[in-house]
Amino acid sequence: MSATRIRPKKKGRILYRRPLSLVDRATHFCPGCGHGTTHKLIAEVLDTLKIREKTIGVAPVGCAVMAYYYLNCDISEAAHGRTPAVATGIKRCLPDRIVFSYQGDGDLAAIGMAETIHAANRGENITVIFVNNSVYGMTGGQMAPTTLNGQKTATSPCGRDSRSMGTPIRICELLNTLDSPWHIERVALNSPAGIRKARKALLVAFKGQMEGKGYSLIEILSPCPVHMRLSPRDAVRFITEGMIPAFPLGVFRKEGKPVA
Amino acid sequence: MRNRILMNGNDAIGEGAIRAGCHAYFGYPITPQNELTAYMAQRMPECGRVFIQAESEVAAINMVYGAVVTGKRAMTSSSSPGISLKQEGLSYLAAAELPAVIVNVQRGGPGLGNIAPSQADYFQATKGGGHGDYRLIVLAPNSVQEMHDFTINAFALADRYRNPVMILTDGRLGQMMEPLALYKGPSPKSPPKPWSLTGARNRKPNHIRSLLLDVDALEERNLILQSKYKAILAELVGFDEYLTRDAQVLTIAYGSSARIAKGAVNQARARGIKAGLLRPITLWPFPRTRIRQLAEKVKGILVVEMSAGQMLEDVQLAVGDRCPVAFEGRMGGAVPEESDILATLRHINKSTRKGTRS
Amino acid sequence: MKAKPYSLRIDRNRCKGCELCVSVCPRQVLDLSEEINPLGYHFARVTNPSHCIGCMNCSDMCPDAAIEIQKRLIRHA
Known part of the structure; x- marks a missing residue:
């Protein structure tokens, strides 16, 4: 499958079209x-920075495991949660390539928490893309480490009870206690403006890696309408009204220093 | 005589890996293999290569996974409890047909056990260990020299078969020092790796994967793996024989148990007993054909292990009812005594050979 | 005829009918079709092309990268 282009017949300036690094097939x-949105944004950034041919992605266990069907670059699967360890192995062996890990909340903040923290703490020169949609998607909507208090899931049928199930883990804040990370930012796919910010954040992270700046993590608050049990529109509203109050947006780490 | 230096087994593996062109090593402290990790911490950066002390054995094996998908040679080492943690990673490596070298310097188990030498991870190493139908190539050295030499060969075999290779040794061989002739040749030639991930420049993207949701596709994948294992069974079996030509009682032991068994065989010979030793060098593929041949002509076989009898089962499978199979084993880090082995060899020798095969 | 400076193309076979494009359009340029596409979804379609201001809200929002926007070169007669 190659990324074929539909050329516009009429002359004009293209404002937006499907990025070349995105394979031309339905997800x-x-x-x-x-x-889908996150894949699109990654592809756009690979196009913008012209790094598709030197990029190696690491796809996790979860809904994004089939990233190799959609992103037109070299991609390896990783065992559940081990994504940053695999990315570390690749980057250390090929330091001049661009390496990103793409992880969900279960992969990054539950089973892979140790790998997440230690890759950040070593300041690995990789880009971690963290899709936080507050539930386990592929397995059927179970409670995630980032499930909101009171949120109903398959394994918290009466709502997450903080007394016995803990509270949502804020990864950006947690990693910001470390000295090594270079860039940490949380964005949300809740509006066109939010998506533009997400694109910009990814651009900063990948560009930083190209310049050898070190570890970056972009947390993306993302809709999972089916398992949020909402329509796509309401899922987006849930990000704004439910998730953002629990996961404040912003840049936490910039140029290697915590943002006050 | 080659120039020899004095080295312990763990260091000998480390230097072997370096001379085999191992580009990246990832480890996590656990006794009795710590010398190896420390050796690599020193030597790998000196050689301009990659060393990481990982956050866990789990992370270490997955860093190996990442390193080998780039086409570079990589290794991790651990001891029994840590090797248990690596099983998931081994299953993924085998499934994606990735060449990697894993060293298990076994210690007493189960559980946390102790740090004394053991051979109780035989099942885990030779029967798969993780989930799914897969095999590791398992090499069992029995001297510091072999620790060194087998490591170099392990990298060559891993590349040749695109399969993880395990060096199954134990705390005694890891810790003990012996004279060692360092390998002076070139590192084994690395075959082209068109499947590796290096960036999709002037080619279609490569993918390393083991997820195959389609039942037929996954069965097809399994059939490919099985045909590879069949080829390994046909091509790779390795063993060492000592005084087996006229042997009437046969000892079978590997690794450090084989050293003790050899002593017992010598003592038996001194007492006029025609004893011999077969030492499997590859535990998988297991030398079952040769064992079956020898079983036809000996009075009995004695298996010696530092376990409750794990390789014993493979010997029994090979031998069938051709001759009696006895077992001498110790557990929990205890070592079989030469005198006990000798006593059993004498006992087997006294028994009359039943049946007509001779 | 009134000039239409922006041209919107929606790949109807890619669209999954999530309606996010419709929800973020400030000028009600889009709606969902009554028909369904091969994927089984009511796909988004352009109903008021002349209202488009080229803000790219829809194309940015689309999870399936199914929207292409082009600014036309307008010739004044």
């Missing part, structure tokens, strides 16, 4: 899923 993602 398996559900309608309104933020993974």
Whole structure:
């Protein structure tokens, strides 16, 4: 499958078209899923920076495991949660390539928490893309480490009870206690403006890696309409009204220093 | 005589890996293999290569996974409890047909066990260990020299078969010092790796994957793996024989147990017993054909292991009812005594050979 | 005829009918079709092309990268 281009017949300036680094095929993602948007943004950034041919992605276990069907670059699967360890192995062996890991909340903040923290703490020169949609998607909507208090999931049927199930883990804040990361930012796919910020954040992170700046993590609050049990529109509203109050947006780490 | 230096087994593996062109090493402290990790911490950066002390054995094996997808040679090492943690990674490496070298310097188990030498991870190493139908190539050295030499060969075999290779040794061989002739040749030639991930420049993107949701596709994948394992079974079996030509009682042991068994065989010979030793060098593929041949002509076989009898089962499978199979084993880090082995060899020798095969 | 400076193309076979494009359009340029596409979704379509201001909200929002926007070169007669 190659990324074929539909050339416009009439002369004009293209304001937006499908990025070249995105393979021309339909995704398996559900309608309104933020993974599609995130894939698109990554592809756009690979195009903008002209790094598709030197980029190696690491796809996790979860909905994004089939990233190799959609992103037109070299990609390796990783065992659940081990994504940053695999990315570390690749980057250390090929330091002049661009390496990113693409992880969901279960992969990054539950089973892979140790790998997440230690890759950040070593300041690995990789870009971690963290899709936080507050639930486990592929396995059927179970409670995630980032599920909101009171949020109903398959494994918190009466809502997440903080007394016995803990509270949502804020990864950006947690990693910002470390000295080594270079850039940490949280964005949200809840509006066109939010998506533009997400694109910009990814651009900063990948560009930083190209310049050898070190570890960057972009947390993307993302809709999972099916398992949020909402329509795509309402899932986006849930990000704004439910998730952002629990996961404040912004740049936490800039140029290697915490943002006050 | 080659120039020899004195080295312990763990260091000998480390230097072997370096001379085999191992580009990246990832480890996590656990006794009794710590010398190896420390050796690599020193030597790898000196050689301009990659060393990381990982956050866990789990992370270490997955860093190996990342390193080998780039086409570079990589290794991790650990001891029994840590090797248990690596099983998931081994299954993924085998599934994606990635060449990697894993060293298990076994210690007493189960559980946390102790740090004394053991051979109780035989099942785990030779029967798969992780989930799914897969095999590791398993090499069992029995001297510091072999620790060194087998490591170099392990990298060559891993590349040749695109399969993880395990060096299954134990705390005694890891810790003990012996004279060692360092490998002076070139590192084994690395075959082209068109499947590796290096960036999709002037080619279609490469993918390293083991997820195959389609049942037929996954079965097809398994059939490919099985045909590779069949080829390994046909091509790779390795063993060492000692005084087996006229042997009437046969000892079978690997690794450090084989050293003790050899002593017992010598003592038996001194007492006029025609004893011999077969030492499997590859534990998988297991030398079952040769064992079956020898079983036809000996009075009995004695298997010696530092376990409750794990390789014993493979010997029994090979031998069938051709001759009796006895077992001498110790557990928990204890070592079989030469005198006990000798006593059993004498006992087997006294028994009359039943049946007509001779 | 009134000039239409922006041209919107929606790949109807890619669209999954999530309606996010419709929801973020400030000028009600889009709606969902009554028909369904091969994927089984009511796909988005352009109903008021002349209202488009080229803000790219829809194309940015689309999870399936199914929207292409072009600014036309307008010739004044």
